[in-house]
Amino acid sequence: AQSVTQPDIHITVSEGASLELRCNYSYGATPYLFWYVQSPGQGLQLLLKYFSGDTLVQGIKGFEAEFKRSQSSFNLRKPSVHWSDAAEYFCAGRREYGNKLVFGAGTILRVKS
Amino acid sequence: DVKVTQSSRYLVKRTGEKVFLECVQDMDHENMFWYRQDPGLGLRLIYFSYDVKMKEKGDIPEGYSVSREKKERFSLILESASTNQTSMYLCASSLTIYRGGSGTEAFFGQGTRLTVV
Numbered sequence: 001a002q003s004v005t006q007p008d009i010h011i012t013v014s015e016g017a018s019l020e021l022r023c024n025y026s027y028g029a030t031p032y033l034f035w036y037v038q039s040p041g042q043g044l045q046l047l048l049k050y051f052s053g054d055t056l057v058q059g060i061k062g063f064e065a066e067f068k069r070s071q072s073s074f075n076l077r078k079p080s081v082h083w084s085d086a087a088e089y090f091c092a093g094r095r096e097y098g099n100k101l102v103f104g105a106g107t108i109l110r111v112k113s
Numbered sequence: 114d115v116k117v118t119q120s121s122r123y124l125v126k127r128t129g130e131k132v133f134l135e136c137v138q139d140m141d142h143e144n145m146f147w148y149r150q151d152p153g154l155g156l157r158l159i160y161f162s163y164d165v166k167m168k169e170k171g172d173i174p175e176g177y178s179v180s181r182e183k184k185e186r187f188s189l190i191l192e193s194a195s196t197n198q199t200s201m202y203l204c205a206s207s208l209t210i211y212r213g214g215s216g217t218e219a220f221f222g223q224g225t226r227l228t229v230v
Contacts, residue, residue: 006155097210099210101146101205104155105154105155
């Protein structure tokens with residue numbers, strides 16, 4: 001079955017530290033991958049997306065993600081975390097010729113000062 | 114500004130009631146989705162629709178049905194609400210891949226928090 005897995009349920013980082021959130025996918029062909037963020041009480045906002053081309057993708061709010069086919073991963077990174085980044089982050093994926101969008105279980109990010 | 118609108122932010126219903134959750138998008142998108150969001154489980158797909166009157170089951174369709182009579186509107190129906198359907202429900206829409214939508218993202222509504230008592 002096609003799926004997206006986020007192995008970390010919670011992550012805590014200090015403000016100013018770097019961040020990496022993990023995402024693994026299990027699509028056979030080229031997947032289309034997305035990262036969304038959900039702040040408390042808010043809807044989901046797209047951070048970035050990958051569907052072809054350069055495997056390092058830049059997004060909003062200083063986030064980036066790298067697609068690694070050999071590791072079936074699409075990890076989200078940020079070099080220096082701000083307190084306002086505290087939120088829940090979701091990885092999502094779709095197979096190349098499909099419309100169905102599937103999400104991971106989410107990673108809750110806590111930022112400590 | 115693109116918009117996906119869910120008719121209610123909060124709903125409280127009684128066990129056994131028939132419940133309708135409505136979603137409208139103004140982006141002329143072919144695809145529409147209903148997800149359920151629960152802590153630790155992420156977003157689980159209930160149903161999605163890729164065209165008017167077309168639907169496909171997601172991962173957790175039991176206890177739910179959907180209706181898509183017009184392109185802009187996608188309704189989720191709880192035929193007989195139960196307490197285990199208490200959850201946050203999110204609607205989303207996206208372009209179809211057949212209209213160049215392969216790389217496009219889904220846009221989400223604000224969610225409906227449903228409590229079944």
